[in-house]
Amino acid sequence: MTSPTAARLARLRERMQSAAVDALVVSARNNIRYLSGFSGSSGALLVTPHEVLLFSDFRYRIQAAEQAPDFEFVEVQRHLMKAVGERARADGARALGYDPANLTCEGRDELSAGAGDGDLRPCAGLVEELRALKSADEVEQIRAAAALADSALERLIPMLRPGATERSLAVEAEFAMRRMGADAAAFDVIVASGPRAALPHAEPTDRELEVGDVVVIDIGAKRHGYCSDMTRTFVVGRASQQMREVYSIVYRAQAAGVAALAPGVACADVDAAARAIIADAGYGEAFGHGLGHGVGLDVHEAPRLGREEETKLAVGHVVTVEPGVYLAGVGGVRLENLLVVREGGPETLTSSPLPAELPIV
């Protein structure tokens, strides 16, 4: 077995040993992809000290052979987890690990039925912790995905005119990324205008932009499986004094969060550095979400930059820093860059300009 897969499996097996399991069921789609290359929508891996099996169904027989040629393919028609358990038992697994955050109760029951008297042990985050630390190649994949979103945003800005609908703008932004080679948008593009900018996860509507609207655009591309994520806020025509102030606060909070990104710093402390600026300005209640999150094969993955996250940052973590202030009925501002943690300070993977003052379009 060549290339990243073998090294990833070797690291996973070390972690399995520490977790005292001699076999591990991998059930999350992107964990399977990370370890095997297989990107199908249904499947599981069984990792033992000496082999890895890929379980999926008829639909993916050929794809599995293409994407994971060195893995033994086990074709299962139904009750996939039961088949995994049966194989683990047949292979003599004594302690069988599974991921409680990525296995349904039904899946665990099937696994248990198949494994018989095997000892099932919850093992959370074994693969996620590997995935959190990006290789140089992975950083380049994410950088390339970020560049697609940068280009799409650049094309979108001239379209932010009165009369344009949120929905049409979101669709055009996504198409721009796809035409340039994105697999897909990394998530549904958010274009939230006027009072709708107060919804952190707004779905684009047929609302037409009006003069005076703030417009929050949250956009990311997926390319070769890897995601990007960024947010910019604009205003159409003219800005209210309040929105200019709020923008400036969020801008300073974003910079403070970025400045705090360093190996060894607790994620909660990065969140706190940005949050203090918003709270000191009197908008603490209006920033109700965490400061950021890891990005990789999933657009939200480890580590989380949140108030209670004691995880320490490390070189190779790729995270967003995205403070926001949301004022119901009025509007909102969010600013988000994507960065990789480095020894000498974070490197920004987002290339779109981030002006210090609310940009008027």
Place this chain on the structure above:
Amino acid sequence: MTSPTAARLARLRERMQSAAVDALVVSARNNIRYLSGFSGSSGALLVTPHEVLLFSDFRYRIQAAEQAPDFEFVEVQRHLMKAVGERARADGARALGYDPANLTCEGRDELSAGAGDGDLRPCAGLVEELRALKSADEVEQIRAAAALADSALERLIPMLRPGATERSLAVEAEFAMRRMGADAAAFDVIVASGPRAALPHAEPTDRELEVGDVVVIDIGAKRHGYCSDMTRTFVVGRASQQMREVYSIVYRAQAAGVAALAPGVACADVDAAARAIIADAGYGEAFGHGLGHGVGLDVHEAPRLGREEETKLAVGHVVTVEPGVYLAGVGGVRLENLLVVREGGPETLTSSPLPAELPIV
């Protein structure tokens, strides 16, 4: 509370009584949407005989008020299921139902920690069984989604020329649906050409169409949350004798499956009616998936038309009929219509032509 939510909750409460639970946790996103109208990516409902609570986080506070104004909103920062369990306990729930197919092991552990000595009971499919039977309004939503896919396919056919890539065709088809008002594609559009047509769930690649290629196009739109699904197969320029034969077999299998769709018929018998034609023609091994599936808020939902599905069809079931023959290294054919089961025979919701002979483009 007004339509259709109130009626759906009333039917659910009857089912809860039959299942001997006095409270139910609803955790699947589209089950939440069906019952409440709330479409956020994270949340849960707690349904008791006299109230319904919607649990989600800060990001969805405003959206929840817009989409589910009659539901009590409970804002939770983390450990959503623990909060649900605590509320169920505080409300005196004795038997708390949950859906084992749509709750992770971790979620169940949290729910259990919150509910304390409450009695947790697995209740599979309570909401899914309601959803399987579509109202007249829901059928119209699905019909409208199907019409978007029909229009997109019509625009795509002239683009099926040598040199066009699978990826560019898939992107154009999706954009056409989105521009016409689709929320999104119901699933990643499949454009599988030449030998790649042998992959039932092929991901579009940069492969260019060549003269002699069969091209399988599997496309669906999502509109107002409701999905559609259809598949057509074409050939570029000229067809091999084998592919013409295979097409004809699949065409007859599709017609036989449709002819078998009637209230009271077991899903397995519909599958068998189509499968017999393919098996009799000597291609039984090359049709490795089920004949079809229900379509609604999810593109794959109850009922399943599969070999072991004893569920009886009923008026209001909306299902696909999609036999296929897949020949590794050679190509494949799949033909799929979307239909609603009616007393007097099924009604087809797909309007795209379905020629009896392999169409040459």
